[in-house]
Amino acid sequence: MKILVCISNVPDTTTRIKIAEGNASIDTTGIQWVINPWDELSLTRALELKDDKATGVSTVTVAHVGLPSSEPTIRKALAIGADDAIRVNAESSDAYFVAAQLAEVAAKEGFDMILCGIESSDFNGSAVGGMLSEFLGIPSVSGVSSITFEAGIPVLTREIDGGREAVTVPAPFVAVVQKGIAKEPRIAAMRGIMLARTKPIKVYEPVPVEALTRVESFEKPAPRPACIFVDPANPAQLIDLLKNEAKVI
Amino acid sequence: MNRYLMTRQIIFAAALLITFGVFSWTVSRLLKYFSFTRSGFPVKNLGKRFGVMMEVAFGQTKIFRRPVIGFAHAMVFWGFCVILLGSVEMVIDGLAGTEKALRFLGPVHDIIMASGDIFAVVVAVAIIIFLARRLFFHIARFEGIEMKKRSHRDANISLSLILLLMISLISMNLGYLGHAKASGTAAEGLYPFASLLLVLFPGITGEAHHVIYEASWWTHILAIFFFANYLPYSKHFHVFMSVPNVFLTRLEPLGKLDNMESITKEVKLMLNPETAYAAAPADAQVSRFGVKDAEDATWKNYFDSLSCTECGRCTSVCPANITGKKLSPRKIMMDLRARMKEKGPLMAKNGRESSDGRSLLRDFITEEELWACTTCNACARECPININHPSLIVDMRRYLVLEEASAPGELKSVFNNIENNGAPWQYSAQDRMNWAKDMEVPVMAELQARGEKPEFLFWVGCAGAFDDRYKKVIRAFAKILNHLKVSYAVLGTEETCTGDPARRAGNEMLFQMQAMQVISTLNGYGVKKIITACPHCFNTFKNEYPDLEGNFEVTGYIELLNEFIREKKLSIPASALRDIKVTYHDPCYLGRANEIYEEPRNILKNLTRNLEEMDRSKSFALCCGAGGAQMFKEAEKGEKEVFIERTEDALKTGAQVIATACPFCMTMMTDGIKYKNKEEEVKNFDIAELVVEAMGI
Numbered sequence: 001m002k003i004l005v006c007i008s009n010v011p012d013t014t015t016r017i018k019i020a021e022g023n024a025s026i027d028t029t030g031i032q033w034v035i036n037p038w039d040e041l042s043l044t045r046a047l048e049l050k051d052d053k054a055t056g057v058s059t060v061t062v063a064h065v066g067l068p069s070s071e072p073t074i075r076k077a078l079a080i081g082a083d084d085a086i087r088v089n090a091e092s093s094d095a096y097f098v099a100a101q102l103a104e105v106a107a108k109e110g111f112d113m114i115l116c117g118i119e120s121s122d123f124n125g126s127a128v129g130g131m132l133s134e135f136l137g138i139p140s141v142s143g144v145s146s147i148t149f150e151a152g153i154p155v156l157t158r159e160i161d162g163g164r165e166a167v168t169v170p171a172p173f174v175a176v177v178q179k180g181i182a183k184e185p186r187i188a189a190m191r192g193i194m195l196a197r198t199k200p201i202k203v204y205e206p207v208p209v210e211a212l213t214r215v216e217s218f219e220k221p222a223p224r225p226a227c228i229f230v231d232p233a234n235p236a237q238l239i240d241l242l243k244n245e246a247k248v249i
Numbered sequence: 250m251n252r253y254l255m256t257r258q259i260i261f262a263a264a265l266l267i268t269f270g271v272f273s274w275t276v277s278r279l280l281k282y283f284s285f286t287r288s289g290f291p292v293k294n295l296g297k298r299f300g301v302m303m304e305v306a307f308g309q310t311k312i313f314r315r316p317v318i319g320f321a322h323a324m325v326f327w328g329f330c331v332i333l334l335g336s337v338e339m340v341i342d343g344l345a346g347t348e349k350a351l352r353f354l355g356p357v358h359d360i361i362m363a364s365g366d367i368f369a370v371v372v373a374v375a376i377i378i379f380l381a382r383r384l385f386f387h388i389a390r391f392e393g394i395e396m397k398k399r400s401h402r403d404a405n406i407s408l409s410l411i412l413l414l415m416i417s418l419i420s421m422n423l424g425y426l427g428h429a430k431a432s433g434t435a436a437e438g439l440y441p442f443a444s445l446l447l448v449l450f451p452g453i454t455g456e457a458h459h460v461i462y463e464a465s466w467w468t469h470i471l472a473i474f475f476f477a478n479y480l481p482y483s484k485h486f487h488v489f490m491s492v493p494n495v496f497l498t499r500l501e502p503l504g505k506l507d508n509m510e511s512i513t514k515e516v517k518l519m520l521n522p523e524t525a526y527a528a529a530p531a532d533a534q535v536s537r538f539g540v541k542d543a544e545d546a547t548w549k550n551y552f553d554s555l556s557c558t559e560c561g562r563c564t565s566v567c568p569a570n571i572t573g574k575k576l577s578p579r580k581i582m583m584d585l586r587a588r589m590k591e592k593g594p595l596m597a598k599n600g601r602e603s604s605d606g607r608s609l610l611r612d613f614i615t616e617e618e619l620w621a622c623t624t625c626n627a628c629a630r631e632c633p634i635n636i637n638h639p640s641l642i643v644d645m646r647r648y649l650v651l652e653e654a655s656a657p658g659e660l661k662s663v664f665n666n667i668e669n670n671g672a673p674w675q676y677s678a679q680d681r682m683n684w685a686k687d688m689e690v691p692v693m694a695e696l697q698a699r700g701e702k703p704e705f706l707f708w709v710g711c712a713g714a715f716d717d718r719y720k721k722v723i724r725a726f727a728k729i730l731n732h733l734k735v736s737y738a739v740l741g742t743e744e745t746c747t748g749d750p751a752r753r754a755g756n757e758m759l760f761q762m763q764a765m766q767v768i769s770t771l772n773g774y775g776v777k778k779i780i781t782a783c784p785h786c787f788n789t790f791k792n793e794y795p796d797l798e799g800n801f802e803v804t805g806y807i808e809l810l811n812e813f814i815r816e817k818k819l820s821i822p823a824s825a826l827r828d829i830k831v832t833y834h835d836p837c838y839l840g841r842a843n844e845i846y847e848e849p850r851n852i853l854k855n856l857t858r859n860l861e862e863m864d865r866s867k868s869f870a871l872c873c874g875a876g877g878a879q880m881f882k883e884a885e886k887g888e889k890e891v892f893i894e895r896t897e898d899a900l901k902t903g904a905q906v907i908a909t910a911c912p913f914c915m916t917m918m919t920d921g922i923k924y925k926n927k928e929e930e931v932k933n934f935d936i937a938e939l940v941v942e943a944m945g946i
Contacts (some may be wrong), residue, residue, distance in 0.1 A: 013675060
């Protein structure tokens with residue numbers, strides 16, 4: 001069984017996002033890029049499944065749509081333990097574009113299980129996984145929080161209202177996974193880091209895809225107003241604030 | 250008579266030959282086992298080593314850390330040294346058929362004999378005390394999961410053998426003196442105790458004395474021969490090993506961890522764009538990173554393990570062990586020795602690569618034990634023969650992280666945070682200057698842009714930048730720097746983690762990546778002098794960066810404050826603090842790791858007239874529980890949290906203020922005060938804060 005893990009390259013979660021002049025793009029200077037946390041957990045689970053010989057998982061490949069500048073993130077995934085990697089040489093513009101590119105390489109290479117993080121921590125579109133399965137015409141299961149193997153068949157567990165649902169689907173399929181799929185992201189071992197230097201990264205040129213969305217503008221949420229401290233000796237001020245500022249009484 | 254003498258000589262020579270034969274065989278086995286171990290540090294600095302040996306081994310200084318029982322041991326040790334000279338004479342006599350061959354030394358011989366005679370009694374008394382302690386008293390440190398029936402039997406056999414040696418020596422001297430007196434010949438040497446016995450037991454005939462002498466002589470020398478060959482197989486091997494082990498002491502400061510050259514090579518390849526994605530060069534092959542099995546340990550680790558006599562002083566001061574966690578530093582040493590004993594013969598037969606499917610890690614030492622260590626170095630500081638346990642513990646963590654990518658979950662997050670945002674916590678580097686809000690704090694990049702160069706770089710540290718409580722400490726210290734118009738600057742948003750928690754958690758790769766980044770930033774600014782506000786950063790800069798070509802003059806903020814006071818640059822006016830009772834908690838990385846005990850106390854004595862020491866202080870201080878990356882993870886399973894144990898020490902003094910000098914200690918002590926519901930009565934302040942408070946700036 002071959003697993004494909006789709007990875008997105010996102011700013012580290014502590015990054016202070018700056019909007020570039022013109023408000024139409026993000027200023028990427030000085031940003032530390034990391035593997036999207038959900039994708040990192042997918043990769044971790046894929047590798048755990050591969051470690052368990054009973055599953056019959058033979059290879060774990062990572063795929064990414066991005067320019068050469070995202071190579072360190074791909075190498076990180078290889079260091080963590082992916083066997084090989086695919087990069088589609090294009091700047092991702094929206095979920096539709098990314099899903100189309102991924103579908104193209106997934107069809108070419110052939111995988112039995114495709115894992116996508118439920119969303120990416122940059123634009124949080126939550127759309128690539130579903131679109132990818134549509135492009136490929138294969139089933140997709142959303143909100144997967146656990147993947148186990150029973151008698152060689154992958155069993156996907158979803159969190160549903162008030163309980164859990166376990167499903168099996170015919171391979172190949174797309175699993176859109178959420179947190180919980182792995183306990184914590186796997187870190188790279190030294191051998192992994194050393195091997196990652198020479199592991200293959202296949203580069204595909206993008207296929208033409210119609211642009212369906214266009215960013216009009218970005219804006220930051222209004223900053224949170226400062227906390228007002230009220231002197232305990234002055235309850236009148238508190239009442240006044242609650243009445244006139246917060247307008248709750 | 251001649252015939253008797255000749256037979257005697259032949260028997261003696263045969264016994265000696267057997268003794269040496271068996272002993273050489275044992276030594277050759279051990280040498281073979283040593284050949285499997287990893288190369289450690291080279292043995293240089295012979296002069297300094299000789300000094301350490303004289304002080305710690307022959308001076309018995311560390312054994313005196315427990316004065317009463319330490320005194321008894323010192324007597325045994327010094328007694329052995331003197332009695333050994335007498336044994337040498339016995340060997341000469343036995344081989345040459347002479348009697349008291351060293352008599353030509355005259356008065357020196359008299360002194361050797363006399364002191365041997367007296368020490369025989371002293372040692373015998375001490376050994377009886379030791380035996381009684383083991384047999385009839387419940388001494389906590391003689392117990393533990395690693396102390397099996399065998400360990401106790403082993404101790405009792407060794408002690409009984411020594412007692413036999415002493416009794417036979419006393420009776421030998423008695424017989425010798427008695428026989429000489431009866432036969433009217435002059436005795437060679439002085440025997441004060443035997444003379445006394447002679448007076449007490451006047452009824453023994455000359456012939457009987459001779460029999461006593463002969464029997465005792467043979468008993469004594471044969472017991473020595475047996476003892477010599479029994480020792481290497483018992484816990485009491487330390488009789489031979491401890492003096493050389495002290496001579497071979499790791500001379501680095503306790504806080505320093507050894508650099509992994511194999512990782513340095515790898516990091517350099519990665520940081521160089523030309524080699525970053527090229528195939529690994531042939532010389533980068535490393536069979537294993539860190540320690541998984543006995544042969545991965547260094548020769549010194551193995552030497553330590555053979556020298557350990559299972560006294561348990563290390564374990565009795567280990568914060569993890571005290572609070573009921575599984576870690577026992579003594580067990581680490583005993584396990585290494587036991588594992589080599591198990592695997593050594595196999596490797597001797599089939600080569601170093603052979604395997605029996607078992608390993609030191611997991612089959613002997615569990616991960617739980619390794620992750621319980623706070624790297625506080627109390628064990629290494631306490632060991633009477635300078636065994637270093639933490640370096641081996643960290644080497645085993647290194648194996649887990651570097652080879653297996655295995656670590657407690659929280660530490661994996663710490664690794665990711667350090668790698669991604671340059672701090673153990675998830676905070677943006679953009680927020681690194683938030684502590685300096687509304688303050689004048691010069692930033693390196695801005696000074697450089699103006700063409701200025703400050704004298705000091707002030708290294709704030711991640712806790713100072715992000716921990717709300719410690720931000721106040723940094724503000725306090727910066728206020729003092731500003732007040733004294735010290736020429737300094739901070740890196741601001743360019744600062745990043747020094748890598749200390751990563752290194753102590755076994756992630757040497759991440760540590761070195763951070764270290765090289767920091768060193769290159771600092772060198773870029775031409776930094777020569779650094780002030781640090783966190784003992785962990787201090788230790789890393791001072792002791793560990795030089796291995797990676799980061800050579801700076803490093804001063805901790807406590808040292809600097811003390812210097813300001815000493816040079817009278819800083820005068821602290823009498824304040825309300827003067828009558829407040831203060832106790833000081835020694836941070837491990839200032840104290841044991843770097844031997845800074847007096848400076849903080851001196852500052853505090855300038856603040857208060859009422860400085861109260863805890864029962865465990867200075868080099869005896871108990872860790873707060875946060876070192877060795879414990880700050881960032883849940884404690885391993887135990888009966889108690891270390892910080893509670895330590896807070897209780899502090900509360901016992903009745904102090905109103907617990908003074909600390911480390912961000913992690915501060916978190917722990919503050920939590921401890923909260924846990925004990927003492928927030929009203931007891932406050933925790935950093936020394937810098939107290940200085941600012943007293944000065945009113």
